[in-house]
Amino acid sequence: MAWGTSNESNQDAVTLLLAGPPSRLGVWSQAFQMDSRFRVVTLATDPQDLQAKLSYNPEVILLDAAIFSGPEPLTQFLTRVQGAAYVVLPGGVPDEIIRPIREMTSVKGVFVGDVNIPDLSARIMAEIGALRSQAPALAGQARWQQTATTIGGLRVITVWNRAGGTGKSTIATALALDAAQRGFKTLLVGLSAPDVSLPTFLNLKTTPNLSLWLSRPTFADGIQPAVQSFGGLDVLVGLQDSLREKDLLQKPEEQSSINSLAIAATYGGYAVIIFDTPVSGCYPSAISASNTLVLVSNPTIDHAVITAEAYRVVFQKLAGQHRVGASNVFVVLNRGRNGLLGMNEWHEAARAFAQSAGLTAFPPVTAVIPEIPEVAVTANAGRSVLTASENFARPIHKLGDLLFGQKTSDNGFRSDAGVVKLGPIRIRKG
Numbered sequence: 001m002a003w004g005t006s007n008e009s010n011q012d013a014v015t016l017l018l019a020g021p022p023s024r025l026g027v028w029s030q031a032f033q034m035d036s037r038f039r040v041v042t043l044a045t046d047p048q049d050l051q052a053k054l055s056y057n058p059e060v061i062l063l064d065a066a067i068f069s070g071p072e073p074l075t076q077f078l079t080r081v082q083g084a085a086y087v088v089l090p091g092g093v094p095d096e097i098i099r100p101i102r103e104m105t106s107v108k109g110v111f112v113g114d115v116n117i118p119d120l121s122a123r124i125m126a127e128i129g130a131l132r133s134q135a136p137a138l139a140g141q142a143r144w145q146q147t148a149t150t151i152g153g154l155r156v157i158t159v160w161n162r163a164g165g166t167g168k169s170t171i172a173t174a175l176a177l178d179a180a181q182r183g184f185k186t187l188l189v190g191l192s193a194p195d196v197s198l199p200t201f202l203n204l205k206t207t208p209n210l211s212l213w214l215s216r217p218t219f220a221d222g223i224q225p226a227v228q229s230f231g232g233l234d235v236l237v238g239l240q241d242s243l244r245e246k247d248l249l250q251k252p253e254e255q256s257s258i259n260s261l262a263i264a265a266t267y268g269g270y271a272v273i274i275f276d277t278p279v280s281g282c283y284p285s286a287i288s289a290s291n292t293l294v295l296v297s298n299p300t301i302d303h304a305v306i307t308a309e310a311y312r313v314v315f316q317k318l319a320g321q322h323r324v325g326a327s328n329v330f331v332v333l334n335r336g337r338n339g340l341l342g343m344n345e346w347h348e349a350a351r352a353f354a355q356s357a358g359l360t361a362f363p364p365v366t367a368v369i370p371e372i373p374e375v376a377v378t379a380n381a382g383r384s385v386l387t388a389s390e391n392f393a394r395p396i397h398k399l400g401d402l403l404f405g406q407k408t409s410d411n412g413f414r415s416d417a418g419v420v421k422l423g424p425i426r427i428r429k430g
């Protein structure tokens with residue numbers, strides 16, 4: 001197995017915008033996000049939202065027309081679409097309405113009632129292949145621009161390991177601050193119960209918190225009013241009552257699950273969602289809601305083994321329950337000190353354990369961070385941990401380059417106000 005960066009592995013994926021009622025989007029997004037040929041860049045549930053999200057420049061829009069009040073607003077919308085549109089019309093729509101929609105330039109397919117996703121996927125791949133070779137502009141930006149970025153649409157990141165104290169909350173916080181500084185609308189979510197870390201590290205109150213989402217699981221009632229902000233970063237502090245930990249163990253399809261939270265946050269315009277995930281309990285739910293995994297470890301033999309075990313859990317025990325590709329696993333070796341393992345020794349120990357457990361490979365170490373006393377001091381004072389030390393911030397920014405793409409402020413990718421243009425996609429600033 002090759003360890004490409006996410007950039008290499010996803011470069012040719014077809015970018016996709018899914019629009020429709022929430023029930024439909026749940027099914028569609030699950031199906032397409034499992035399929036590496038596609039990259040779902042955003043979701044929309046109403047016409048206004050959909051209009052705004054055209055700024056993502058998706059190659060393909062899959063649209064359930066039921067969100068429009070009738071054929072006129074639908075037709076009006078379709079005239080503004082640049083990519084290829086596939087439209088599902090409500091059952092029973094008469095032919096004289098279907099025909100003009102089918103004939104619009106942007107419309108590549110019209111279905112009535114429902115659509116078979118495997119068939120549609122194959123058809124999109126064939127048609128986009130043809131469109132790309134005819135008109136490269138349709139496939140987004142030029143090649144040289146694509147190489148300047150690595151973000152593959154939404155990033156939903158689980159920061160996790162099976163051991164406490166390795167720096168999971170610290171790294172989750174630092175990555176979220178880094179993403180927000182790049183101009184992405186970012187949500188950091190604490191999944192520990194009680195969540196002591198995020199309120200302390202970011203000088204936030206313990207309420208409102210995630211309990212609001214559990215009682216009112218919609219964006220408007222359960223996320224927006226529950227979010228606290230630290231600079232440009234939005235934070236959803238975790239539950240404070242450890243007895244409620246089990247409330248986070250819901251199946252992905254349930255209304256107040258972590259999976260539903262990620263989808264609702266996406267509707268709300270978040271481009272980066274980071275879960276600070278505890279050692280035990282809800283980690284399978286967090287992983288199943290994510291497309292990226294950051295494993296934070298320390299440079300000792302026992303932590304190498306624990307990390308390899310965490311990796312095994314994700315790719316053996318939880319296989320099929322998530323859409324994290326092996327190339328979207330990033331290992332951070334934190335709290336390095338003299339006398340502990342070097343990066344290569346650590347990797348060899350983890351790889352050997354993984355191999356003995358029947359895995360053919362183990363991801364490389366992406367970032368190495370030393371033990372820096374100022375990190376703990378800064379975090380405990382409630383100040384941005386990125387300001388603690390250059391030796392901490394530098395590896396975090398490097399990891400941020402891989403996860404989120406280059407900085408937007410200094411490379412000329414900024415376009416019209418409020419929209420960051422970044423390689424093949426554009427992301428609306430919050």
Ligand SMILES: Nc1ncnc2c1ncn2[C@@H]1O[C@H](COP(=O)(O)OP(=O)(O)O)[C@@H](O)[C@H]1O
Binds near residue numbers: 167373
């Ligand atoms: N690179 C580092 N240097 C020094 N202290 C660190 C570093 N990373 C984390 N810490 C400190 O270690 C402690 C545990 O970190 P935390 O992020 O809470 O771990 P976890 O979430 O994995 O339990 C905290 O006090 C934190 O400030």
Ligand SMILES: [Mg+2]
Binds near residue numbers: 168170192197
């Ligand atoms: Mg923690």
